[in-house]
Amino acid sequence: MALKPCKSCKHQIDTRAKTCPNCGVSNPGVTAGQSLMGLAFLAFIIFVGVKMCSGGSDTEKTEASAAKVDDATCKKDLQCWGDKQGIAAGVYCKDPVTKLGKYSARWTDGMLEPKFSRFRWLDQKAGTLTFIGDKIEFQNGFGAFQKHIYECDFNPANNQVLAVRAEPGQL
Numbered sequence: 001m002a003l004k005p006c007k008s009c010k011h012q013i014d015t016r017a018k019t020c021p022n023c024g025v026s027n028p029g030v031t032a033g034q035s036l037m038g039l040a041f042l043a044f045i046i047f048v049g050v051k052m053c054s055g056g057s058d059t060e061k062t063e064a065s066a067a068k069v070d071d072a073t074c075k076k077d078l079q080c081w082g083d084k085q086g087i088a089a090g091v092y093c094k095d096p097v098t099k100l101g102k103y104s105a106r107w108t109d110g111m112l113e114p115k116f117s118r119f120r121w122l123d124q125k126a127g128t129l130t131f132i133g134d135k136i137e138f139q140n141g142f143g144a145f146q147k148h149i150y151e152c153d154f155n156p157a158n159n160q161v162l163a164v165r166a167e168p169g170q171l
Contacts, residue, residue, distance in 0.1 A: 004029045075127050082119035082129055085156040089131045090115035093152035096164045101138040109135035128155045134171040
């Protein structure tokens with residue numbers, strides 16, 4: 001039980017007390033400064049919430065159009081385009097790759113680790129890529145798990161998986 005002086009009569013009271021047993025004031029352990037800090041914090045949270053839900057400024061819209069120009073430039077460079085599309089490929093290719101297993105499959109990647117460690121052009125003009133990884137194990141007929149190398153042909157324009165393949169091995 002922590003004790004604190006009452007804000008009115010300075011009598012020592014429990015910090016959780018609703019009223020002071022000596023003078024009867026409500027919330028005797030809460031000072032005006034603490035109340036003001038609470039209100040300021042609440043106002044800040046409301047301000048941030050409104051700012052995040054608003055449509056955005058002209059500067060943000062200009063940055064968005066610049067990002068579209070960057071997409072055209074990035075699409076010409078394999079490293080840039082592959083890095084940019086890697087997360088989407090990991091999301092959309094995961095289930096089709098998992099379904100390649102005859103019995104069961106388990107992913108061996110960490111929570112923040114990408115599913116694909118490599119990529120190459122499938123069709124540079126179309127912007128399609130082949131993502132390659134080895135973070136899955138398929139169960140064989142004897143119940144043992146075997147590491148596999150898998151490939152996913154991916155079209156980032158519409159997040160479409162074109163084809164998936166897997167073979168035993170490790171990169």
